[in-house]
Amino acid sequence: MTTEDRTQRILQRLAEAAEETPDLSGFYELHQKLFRLQGEARADIAAALELADEEALKARTAQGLPMLSFAQLPIAAGRFATLATAVAAVLSEYDPDLGKQALPDDAAAWLSLAERRFEEGRVNPERAERTAELTLAEMAVDLALKPYLEWAADQVLPHLNLERWKRGYCPVCGGPPDFAVLEEETGARYLICSRCAAEWPFRRLGCPFCNTNDYSKLFYYLSDDEVYRLYVCQECRHYLKSMDLRKATHRVVLEAERVTTVAMDVAAQREGYRS
Template structure:
């Protein structure tokens, strides 16, 4: 007689969670993060309807890369702050409340001067030069509005430039904290809200299946560029595993724009939100911020069905300055 062994059948979510235990939870920003973004933007811009804008953001990313390559020290959290954040289950460097010192404004102005030197005469160059000499109070007020999702009074022309300075500053904060702060616990780890960046608490700009991670899904921060593991087929807004579907762009004749689209919208009928899902295995050049900008048409398609975008891209804002809707949310 054969004696069988009883095994518990795991749910898809349980399988994903167990797989996640074997994966690297966090991927912190690397030195070449902005250079990779600039390269991808130029690749995408070649035959794109938003060609001029994508080339401009590529120049901006190049300026961020040059600034990051120049060593600039930023004030770092203390070991006590690291341990307090870990105990509270909160991000260590929360974008909305972490104190910004003058170093970030100095770096922003240096970045703007560098960028303006490489831009042709025109509105973009004029905006960069004007922001470079703007008063500290104006720059800080605009930064606060941007980080807190306040459209009222936000200058949409200069917002991407301020966002670039904030991205540069938070990448430095994360990199230098990881390298230099000594504490009893790791400076960055799991936090109570798995939908928010464990480093700065920002919303993800998109999610992607990282190469070499057996198809595991990671959320990608639009501010500090950190990527953190998140269970697949689960809403990144309400965390529901029900009512999840994928939408893709279709060609004019109704066929799929691609046999296997590299960028899709993961939609949740439970809460009415969506977040883009990117597949580097289908296009290994994918960079979350760049590919999000280049797939604006997908946002417009999904928003027509009444869904609201969950991901936030600080470099592309929707609406009018007197519109109370948060930035990065199509109407």
């Protein structure tokens, strides 16, 4: 599928969702604008990814090291700054309070913030989880990195032996998952990276965030139609939105599902869980 087709499918699905829930039309409009900007940036990427050799990839997989470094991303500073600035403008339009915050002065400053966010966004059990709210510039950079990370994930994934990964964080970029699917045939669980959208298999039971297997701490809530599951972990207080593809009756566009399941985020966060 071309980038354009992919973006169109997402936008179409979000437009349908906006019609179904007019109360959220502003929220969906925001995400449509973001997907459009990200799609345009992705279409502009013209590069090839230099991968490590097969043996090095295997060794990284065995050690639980994600494959991608910031330097491998095909980011042109000027194009990236244009994208991040446009994303910040869209976010400020949605939340005028954000618009009062200062943004990086030039492309080099945007780029160094991007590198910092790329590193900070890797799961790292030795670092305390950040609780401070993200700034406008950080939010913009995280969203602007997505097309580059997704592009890189598409290049890297075919070279990985995902069955051997078995970790709760992303094999490509090291980010945490923000969605999971139970696969159509066997119901095996796949996690989806919140940053690069890579999918990788992970055991059905067990928390990907703290790795606990203590079943007395793990629950899930099932939607009435049994399509959606909200997994929560009482050990680490993380939640994970999930979709059972065996039960889905509508055409599934996963990128859009992560947005259209916002009610699950609201419910989970109200109960004190975090993504």
